[in-house]
Amino acid sequence: MKIIELTDFSAYYKLKKEYLVALDNISLDIDEGEFVTIVGPSGCGKSTLLKCILGQVGLTDGTLLLGGKEPAGDVIKEANIAYISQDTKLFPHLNVYENIAFPLRIAEADPADVDAKVRAIAKRCGLEPAFLNRRPRQLSLGQQQRVALARAFVKKPSVILADEPFSHLDTPLRAEFQELIHDYHVETNATILFVTHDNDEALTLGGRLLRMGFGVIEAWEDVSRYGKSDGRKVTQSIPEILLNKEKRGEKRPVRNKLLYRWPVYLLGVTALVFLISMLWGRLTESSPNEKLSVCFVGQNFLNVEAEQRLSRDMGTFTNQGIEGLTVDSLYNDNGALLAEALTIRVIGDTDFVILEDDYVFDGIGGSYFSPIPTETVERYFPGAQTYEESGVIYGVLLYSPQNGSNETVFSEYYYGEKDCWLFFTVVSENAAGMNGKGSTDDTAALDLAAYLWRENR
């Protein structure tokens, strides 16, 4: 039964404006179980022939039949074809075991079968069981090729396409692999198309020999006609052909990959520089408040319209300085005012907010704000941001406590009432004292502020 049939088959590669004829109207039949060795000069279309069978060349003409049928969809899956190349194409992120098991996993084989098959084929290909857990990068080229062979064999493919798989290996190893592939062929009767440019290898492997010229089949030969010592006869014409091609200037120049890809690298480097400069800019970004801006809060603050809240006769101010203000008052059981707490969130470019507490607080004048010392902040508000950092002001005014320790009362009063604003705390100094209502307990004020600080975090 013919497993591969090509009739008047051509394959093309698109160049800039022209088409390169890689295979020119070739016809061939390959029987099931046949071992075909393909030889020919570099660029003559040997690999293209294999790629056409794999369905990897888009521009083709003529008829290609696999097992008597036109390949549709996933050609490899249908025809059970395995492909081995010089570049082993192992998956670097998978270990040896998973690389070998990959075709079985794709075919959704039973995991128990997978394990048995992988271990058996690995052993057959000369891989130690302890190597199954290794990454391909740890293995030498020869060992990687063993893995590639095991991966090709594991699904018992009916067709193996080998594209100069052993050309980079040294002679003893190559001989071992040739024997391995030959034995596999004998055992399984798989059809093998083996591309090589080495006469000795072609003769060693045996079977039918397909000699290709540039895009055409030059001859079919039976390797058994030649003794091993006569190997040169098979490809003696190749250098001549190659020479002629070179003379005609048809040999394609080899491009330096790095040079070819320079725009990509340039783009990458530019993007990297841009990214680093952006990051650096963000890290070293100076405060937007380079120009001092003052927001004045006062003058009937609580009683006028929003537009007027932030103005006073001493200058023009905008209402962009603060976002909101909350005043919470605390009274004792007798209705006497104990404390007031104010929260302001500063927005925009405002650097300073001047609070005129006479108007901010409910009718109590004469108290004043002053920043609390750094050590006090660190003690009562660990981790607190400063006003400059957070842009939020928190103020507490405390009046003379009427019932001793007020912390609990404050806690209950403020629990769950506040928005989650970060704040800087300004505590009045002797506020109540200035109003003749007794001395201010600054510690209690700080406790209240610290409590609110904890709650609002």
Added chain:
Amino acid sequence: MKFFPTPESDLTIAQLPHTRREIFADICGLYGGSLFRTGLILLAFALPLLFLGFLADQNELAYLSFAREAADGERAAIYQEYQLTDSLFSFSGIIGYMIFAAGLSGAARVIRQHSWEEPVNLKIDLLKGIRQNVKSYLLMGFLTGCWIFLSRYCFAGALYAQGSRVLVNLLPLLGGLIILLPVLGFSLVTNAVYSNPFGQNLRMSLLLYLKRPLSSLGIGILMVLLLLLANAVPSIPIRMLLRIMNIFAAPFLLLAWFLWCSSQLDRFINPKYYPELVGKGLVKENTEESGE
């Protein structure tokens, strides 16, 4: 572009890890990504537990804050209320621990395979591990959840207890730390390695613990302290972050624990009952055979 140059000479058996310490370094180097992904999967199984932990933390910090602010006479009542509410979270946590244990049963197989230097397919081994170990791990999750519930309940009681009752309330916590946790720690390994009934594996774990009490206790407490470190931080976001980090670190810690336990099993149990498991994963000098 190749990031790793291909070695010129063949990899040999002699280059493979010969000790369990070398296996640990080898697996972390080769399969760090796989262990990290295992942590990610564990994180998915830990989500209910993390959510409950988040709620419990809020509850705990709020009540402790109340208690700090409260007058001396009111504290006991606050702690009692805290004990009740916290026990609701820790009781629900039993289910959370069982869900996490289900994920851990899959991860245990992945870790076991790594500790034996066997090839691992994360998806397949994880599902296989869950199928194989889930019952015993669910039971362990249930036991752990119950212990934590009891410990937290009693610990909260110790906050307002007087005199010797404080010590009594701490007994479940200490008892579990000293006895239950190391035995369950060994059971993590024995249940993943042997296909015996749970009871038999538990007995084996107890035997192992009795053979090496101090080192088991030391390692066990060290790991627990590492996991409980999160609870010592007063900030909820940092607690959550530490817990998530712990979950990602869990596969690495588990690998170390598996390897250490394997060496103990090789010393006390495997030679007599499971000779085929002795030195599994280690390259044997004379036979040129890995632990197959």
